Amino acid sequence: MMPDDFSLDLPFAIGALLLAGVTIYAVTGGADFGGGIWDLLASGKRAKEQRLEIARAIGPIWEANHVWLIFVIVLTFSCFPPVFAALSTALYVPLSLILVGITLRGGAFIFRAYAHDVIIAQRNWGVVFAVTSALTPMLFGMCAGAVASGNIRIVDGRVTSNYWGTWLGPFPITIGLLAITSCAYLAAVYLCVETEGDLQEDFRKRALGSAVAFAVLGTIALPIARRDAPQIWDGIWSRETWVLIPAAVAVGLVTIVAVWMRRFRLARITAILGIAILLGGWALAQYPYLVVPDLTYENSAASNAMLRVNLIVYGFGAVILIPALVLLFAMFKGKNPAMTGEYGASTGELDAHEQPAAGH
Amino acid sequence: MGDLMVARTQMATSLGFHIVFAALGIGLPLLMVIAEGIYLRTGNPTYLALAKRWSKAFAILFAVGAVSGTILSFLLGLLWPRFMEYAGGIIGMPFSMEGFAFFVEAIFLGIYLYGWNKLSPRAHWLSGIPVAIAGAASGIFVVAANSWMNSPTGFDIVDGEVTNVDPVAAMFNDGWFHQALHMTLAAYVATCFGVAGVYAWGMRKGNRDAYHVSALKIAMGVGVFVSILQAVSGDLSAHWVAQNQPVKFAAMEGLFETRTNAPLTIGGWPDPETRETKWAIEIPGLLSFLAERDFEAEVMGLNDVPMDEQPEPRVVHVAFQVMVGLGTAMIAASVWFWFRVWRRRAVQPSRWQLIALIALAPAGFIAIEAGWIVTEVGRQPWIIYEIMRTEDAVTEVPNQFAAFGGFTVLYAVLAVTAVWLLRLLARSRPPLERTQGDIAHDA
Numbered sequence: 060m061m062p063d064d065f066s067l068d069l070p071f072a073i074g075a076l077l078l079a080g081v082t083i084y085a086v087t088g089g090a091d092f093g094g095g096i097w098d099l100l101a102s103g104k105r106a107k108e109q110r111l112e113i114a115r116a117i118g119p120i121w122e123a124n125h126v127w128l129i130f131v132i133v134l135t136f137s138c139f140p141p142v143f144a145a146l147s148t149a150l151y152v153p154l155s156l157i158l159v160g161i162t163l164r165g166g167a168f169i170f171r172a173y174a175h176d177v178i179i180a181q182r183n184w185g186v187v188f189a190v191t192s193a194l195t196p197m198l199f200g201m202c203a204g205a206v207a208s209g210n211i212r213i214v215d216g217r218v219t220s221n222y223w224g225t226w227l228g229p230f231p232i233t234i235g236l237l238a239i240t241s242c243a244y245l246a247a248v249y250l251c252v253e254t255e256g257d258l259q260e261d262f263r264k265r266a267l268g269s270a271v272a273f274a275v276l277g278t279i280a281l282p283i284a285r286r287d288a289p290q291i292w293d294g295i296w297s298r299e300t301w302v303l304i305p306a307a308v309a310v311g312l313v314t315i316v317a318v319w320m321r322r323f324r325l326a327r328i329t330a331i332l333g334i335a336i337l338l339g340g341w342a343l344a345q346y347p348y349l350v351v352p353d354l355t356y357e358n359s360a361a362s363n364a365m366l367r368v369n370l371i372v373y374g375f376g377a378v379i380l381i382p383a384l385v386l387l388f389a390m391f392k393g394k395n396p397a398m399t400g401e402y403g404a405s406t407g408e409l410d411a412h413e414q415p416a417a418g419h
Numbered sequence: 420m421g422d423l424m425v426a427r428t429q430m431a432t433s434l435g436f437h438i439v440f441a442a443l444g445i446g447l448p449l450l451m452v453i454a455e456g457i458y459l460r461t462g463n464p465t466y467l468a469l470a471k472r473w474s475k476a477f478a479i480l481f482a483v484g485a486v487s488g489t490i491l492s493f494l495l496g497l498l499w500p501r502f503m504e505y506a507g508g509i510i511g512m513p514f515s516m517e518g519f520a521f522f523v524e525a526i527f528l529g530i531y532l533y534g535w536n537k538l539s540p541r542a543h544w545l546s547g548i549p550v551a552i553a554g555a556a557s558g559i560f561v562v563a564a565n566s567w568m569n570s571p572t573g574f575d576i577v578d579g580e581v582t583n584v585d586p587v588a589a590m591f592n593d594g595w596f597h598q599a600l601h602m603t604l605a606a607y608v609a610t611c612f613g614v615a616g617v618y619a620w621g622m623r624k625g626n627r628d629a630y631h632v633s634a635l636k637i638a639m640g641v642g643v644f645v646s647i648l649q650a651v652s653g654d655l656s657a658h659w660v661a662q663n664q665p666v667k668f669a670a671m672e673g674l675f676e677t678r679t680n681a682p683l684t685i686g687g688w689p690d691p692e693t694r695e696t697k698w699a700i701e702i703p704g705l706l707s708f709l710a711e712r713d714f715e716a717e718v719m720g721l722n723d724v725p726m727d728e729q730p731e732p733r734v735v736h737v738a739f740q741v742m743v744g745l746g747t748a749m750i751a752a753s754v755w756f757w758f759r760v761w762r763r764r765a766v767q768p769s770r771w772q773l774i775a776l777i778a779l780a781p782a783g784f785i786a787i788e789a790g791w792i793v794t795e796v797g798r799q800p801w802i803i804y805e806i807m808r809t810e811d812a813v814t815e816v817p818n819q820f821a822a823f824g825g826f827t828v829l830y831a832v833l834a835v836t837a838v839w840l841l842r843l844l845a846r847s848r849p850p851l852e853r854t855q856g857d858i859a860h861d862a
Contacts, residue, residue, distance in 0.1 A: 118533060119530070120529055123522065125485065125525070129489065129521060130518050133514045136503050137511020137514055140504045140505070146496070155826075158490050158493050158826075159825065162487070162490060165486040166832075166836065169479055169483075170479075173475070174840060216504070361507065361584070362584040365584055376518075380526075387526045
């Protein structure tokens with residue numbers, strides 16, 4: 060379904076950039092949400108250690124990961140303005156709830172870290188962090204489901220579908236659950252790489268459990284897609300894209316086996332690959348639509364001048380951005396922190412020797 | 420309130436909330452980098468303690484700024500979908516660039532905050548510099564997008580359709596430089612006076628130690644410089660507005676009747692019924708000079724445009740007076756501060772100087788809010804000057820009041836918690852300082 064000459068097809072090139080942004084946000088920001096989900100579900104005698112480890116893992120990177128969302132939003136409104144206008148109107152309710160979720164989650168993470176000696180505040184913000192970490196990806200998934208389902212209708216530039224029905228059906232809800240599960244699954248796999256001993260076993264069990272849950276939900280989603288999202292259903296079985304579902308299943312199985320055999324670094328790579336294949340498959344299955352069935356790459360693209368300038372800006376930006384991101388991740392994700400003796404420390408709270416003056 | 424007014428109030432609340440954190444996000448990294456730089460040069464641990472302290476405050480403020488900025492990027496579409504549909508394809512470029520600047524800021528902030536033990540002192544200091552530069556750059560890019568709303572260029576309208584889009588010309592519209600300069604300086608001014616106020620408070624309570632003196636030196640050292648520059652930049656802005664948005668200029672000055680030798684109107688209350696500004700101090704000819712560089716020049720009054728194309732002069736004039744008044748007060752306070760330092764050859768601010776600095780701690784932020792009220796309310800009824808009316812840009816989603824209420828509660832929770840945490844941080848004394856202080860105390 061690719062256009063014959065996509066080197067000249069600016070809307071398609073921007074679409075690919077958009078897909079890259081969504082994918083990177085899903086596997087980085089998504090895992091940060093997943094960390095919050097495991098904070099919510101922390102259990103057993105190492106519950107406290109699990110939470111500390113999650114906070115340590117997220118601390119230095121979550122704000123950079125969050126910027127991928129801004130990247131996606133800005134790219135959408137500058138290159139496909141009618142898509143941004145239509146989604147902002149049709150999905151007004153879930154997008155507003157997402158904002159509440161993002162705001163409270165981000166605020167809660169930092170507030171919890173800095174309120175470390177005020178137990179009640181720390182506990183309350185901890186709960187907010189955990190709950191919003193679960194709800195926000197659910198809502199993102201529901202929005203994605205609404206976009207794919209064909210329920211959002213635009214006539215003469217005006218949204219005609221209602222504000223609730225598009226994202227509250229069985230298909231969007233299933234995609235929402237898939238989104239939560241995928242965040243949890245990614246986070247658990249990443250955390251296996253960054254821990255050792257009993258804690259690593261805790262996250263290994265969680266990785267296996269969420270991988271199985273993800274597989275089950277994915278299987279359930281297929282018949283629902285056939286009924287509620289016919290464009291996607293037809294798309295994934297078309298001549299050009301049918302290979303993606305088997306590929307995702309194969310990569311998923313490799314991940315599960317790798318986690319089982321404690322080959323966690325391999326599992327981290329294949330888990331990311333699996334999510335990338337699924338999101339790429341979604342984009343290809345609904346090609347040429349951005350919002351099924353009224354907005355396409357062609358009919359919603361901004362002027363070629365704008366698309367070209369964005370490609371140039373992002374090209375130059377990448378020259379700065381990619382080395383910076385590599386530096387960030389090399390510093391904080393390069394070695395197993397459990398091996399470098401930093402485990403559980405430097406989560407951004409006050410230094411241990413820096414106690415409140417009261418009592419001196 | 421109708422849905423338009425609710426949407427406008429929600430946008431104003433969201434921008435008004437975010438701008439405080441955005442300004443600190445531009446200003447604090449600069450002070451942080453200066454403090455750490457002085458530490459590297461002199462080895463004086465007091466400056467290291469300051470840099471560490473400010474970086475922790477910045478971590479809290481940046482997180483709130485980042486999430487409230489995210490809210491804004493969504494709100495552009497949630498509240499003004501018709502505007503974004505029209506403008507997104509014209510002014511997207513500065514927003515894309517802002518995205519990159521935000522990226523760089525977030526990445527290096529992560530490195531800076533969590534890298535104290537992982538990097539050499541010099542490398543750590545260097546990692547703070549991109550935070551400071553990217554913070555300023557992201558502000559400049561967003562303001563460039565806003566200035567396009569004041570001076571829309573970079574496209575043609577043929578038969579009601581936008582064509583010949585030139586994104587570069589749109590970004591570097593005629594108004595971008597003076598607006599970006601004014602906002603960037605404003606962020607530094609507000610941060611410097613905010614920081615100075617905090618340490619002046621500490622000194623009033625008797626902590627006249629090296630830690631407080633050093634903080635005050637840095638804050639007022641940058642502060643005096645940027646607040647004076649801000650007066651020059653303000654004149655540049657006023658001149659631009661007079662030339663390009665005469666209606667806004669008339670509302671700012673409370674000028675109803677077009678006249679020559681127009682006076683500068685200080686204070687007063689513009690009365691839209693009687694069409695005159697009451698109780699004001701008038702300086703003859705000065706307004707003509709500011710607008711046209713000629714004391715005799717003609718300046719347009721509000722009465723020359725139809726009622727439905729006039730902004731509300733009571734809001735715009737008063738906000739403008741507040742901004743200029745506070746700006747002047749801050750220049751006076753910083754000059755006074757350095758005059759005493761020069762006389763005494765030491766930083767020994769008098770009681771009244773400390774009281775003045777404490778009183779002016781919020782002044783820069785209030786001036787920023789007032790300035791945005793001037794430029795935004797002053798542009799009404801237009802969202803894109805003389806091209807699209809605000810009422811034509813608003814969403815058709817009903818029940819805006821519910822969303823407005825929800826977001827306002829959210830901002831209140833964030834603000835209260837952030838302030839509470841900063842107080843918690845302020846009460847915990849810095850490690851190096853305390854060691855010295857305690858030794859002195861025990862002795």
